[in-house]
Amino acid sequence: MTAHTVRVEDAAGVILCQPGETIVAAMERTAMLSFRTGKDQPRVAVGCRKGGCGVCRVQVLDGAYRALPMSRAHVSDDDRRDGYVLACCVVPESDLAVRLAPRLPVRPTTSTTDIHANR
Amino acid sequence: MAVTGVLRPGFIQLRVLDMEAAVTHYVDRLGLNTVTTGPDGRVYLKAWDEFDHHSVILRKADNAGLDVMAFKVASEADLDTFAKRITAWGLAVDHVPEGEQPGLGRRIGCVLPSGHRIELYATIALSEKHPPIKNPDVWPEEPRGMKATRFDHALLYGPDIDKNLKFFQEALDFSLAEKIELPDGLLAIWLTCSNKAHDIAFVKHAEPGKFHHAAFFLETWMDIGHAADLMTRYNISIDIGPTRHGITRGQTIYFFDPSGNRNEVFAGGYMYYPDNPTRVWDENELGKGIFYYEKQLNERFLTVVT
Numbered sequence: 001m002t003a004h005t006v007r008v009e010d011a012a013g014v015i016l017c018q019p020g021e022t023i024v025a026a027m028e029r030t031a032m033l034s035f036r037t038g039k040d041q042p043r044v045a046v047g048c049r050k051g052g053c054g055v056c057r058v059q060v061l062d063g064a065y066r067a068l069p070m071s072r073a074h075v076s077d078d079d080r081r082d083g084y085v086l087a088c089c090v091v092p093e094s095d096l097a098v099r100l101a102p103r104l105p106v107r108p109t110t111s112t113t114d115i116h117a118n119r
Numbered sequence: 120m121a122v123t124g125v126l127r128p129g130f131i132q133l134r135v136l137d138m139e140a141a142v143t144h145y146v147d148r149l150g151l152n153t154v155t156t157g158p159d160g161r162v163y164l165k166a167w168d169e170f171d172h173h174s175v176i177l178r179k180a181d182n183a184g185l186d187v188m189a190f191k192v193a194s195e196a197d198l199d200t201f202a203k204r205i206t207a208w209g210l211a212v213d214h215v216p217e218g219e220q221p222g223l224g225r226r227i228g229c230v231l232p233s234g235h236r237i238e239l240y241a242t243i244a245l246s247e248k249h250p251p252i253k254n255p256d257v258w259p260e261e262p263r264g265m266k267a268t269r270f271d272h273a274l275l276y277g278p279d280i281d282k283n284l285k286f287f288q289e290a291l292d293f294s295l296a297e298k299i300e301l302p303d304g305l306l307a308i309w310l311t312c313s314n315k316a317h318d319i320a321f322v323k324h325a326e327p328g329k330f331h332h333a334a335f336f337l338e339t340w341m342d343i344g345h346a347a348d349l350m351t352r353y354n355i356s357i358d359i360g361p362t363r364h365g366i367t368r369g370q371t372i373y374f375f376d377p378s379g380n381r382n383e384v385f386a387g388g389y390m391y392y393p394d395n396p397t398r399v400w401d402e403n404e405l406g407k408g409i410f411y412y413e414k415q416l417n418e419r420f421l422t423v424v425t
């Protein structure tokens with residue numbers, strides 16, 4: 001397994017993900033380093049880091065990856081087919097190119113009517 | 120005034136994406152005890168210092184967030200009275216029969232103007248592993264992980280919080296302990312039904328029904344430090360802290376469960392009595408109100424919810 005680079009559309013530099021590391025985890029871990037070296041590093045917004053809040057949403061334009069569990073409130077099945085994912089839940093398996101696609105601030109909320117449903 | 124009517128937060132039901140990861144987080148790290156798993160897969164938990172059957176319910180779902188927060192009331196008669204008062208106030212009341220959750224009696228429920236579901240109940244079984252009652256030791260088994268003593272409060276995000284405020288004051292006899300008042304209106308309210316500085320709080324937010332955090336009480340500032348050590352050791356996603364709130368004066372860490380639901384460990388906080396004035400924060404000192412040492416909000420506080 002090797003490290004993979006992540007390029008973000010319209011941003012200079014790359015995020016270098018170690019094997020098994022998510023885009024957000026790599027970005028946060030190396031932020032200090034890029035500050036010291038003065039090298040540009042793309043930024044993705046970070047919220048919960050756990051696939052729940054949707055602020056780190058991106059669209060993968062090119063490359064292979066593995067996805068961890070993420071909220072369907074932010075990435076529907078259709079979204080998935082179009083390459084939308086949450087960057088905190090993406091483990092690259094090749095070099096990746098992505099575009100920022102943060103969730104709109106207001107979207108229909110989850111219904112409170114099915115809370116007793118047996119799932 | 121003695122604490123009557125609505126006594127305290129009773130339980131919270133959260134949606135989680137990965138049950139195994141959630142149980143590791145809430146049981147091994149936060150220190151809650153497992154009570155039981157229901158036939159529908161919901162997992163029931165409680166803190167070591169709580170007498171009642173359960174206080175946290177985890178439900179596996181494909182998205183994160185809050186299903187319901189429930190409050191315990193003093194008696195079955197109170198439950199009937201509150202059903203009438205809620206209806207008279209103008210919200211639709213529904214009924215959940217006894218046994219929908221193990222150990223729990225009948226509940227009444229309603230959806231708040233902010234889009235959140237709350238429920239009330241009077242009857243719940245004494246837990247098997249309750250705190251000792253006769254010649255009580257300080258704990259039955261030594262607390263684990265962050266040593267959370269109880270589910271303490273929740274902060275919820277949604278619209279129409281002025282209506283929520285009136286509802287909690289007029290229909291449920293809560294008091295407004297603290298508020299943030301901006302030139303264009305209320306931004307946030309901290310409501311109490313007890314001697315705690317808050318039992319539930321709301322922040323104004325465009326999208327209804329959103330969840331900001333569920334807070335768990337720790338005994339001391341030292342326990343907050345120990346919790347912080349555990350968070351780094353086990354690579355738990357931290358939002359901010361350890362720090363302190365100006366509002367409620369609690370010592371705190373915000374962090375996230377494995378599904379992105381925000382948790383808080385909370386110690387201290389002042390005692391509230393119903394004759395206390397409402398403490399007020401304005402736009403000039405708002406940062407200090409939320410995070411007393413940083414003196415400013417991190418952006419995540421206002422934008423990241425599930």
Ligand code: FES
Nearest residue numbers: 047048049054088
């Ligand atoms: S940071 Fe919350 S979903 Fe990625």
Ligand SMILES: [Fe+2]
Nearest residue numbers: 274334383385
């Ligand atoms: Fe809190």
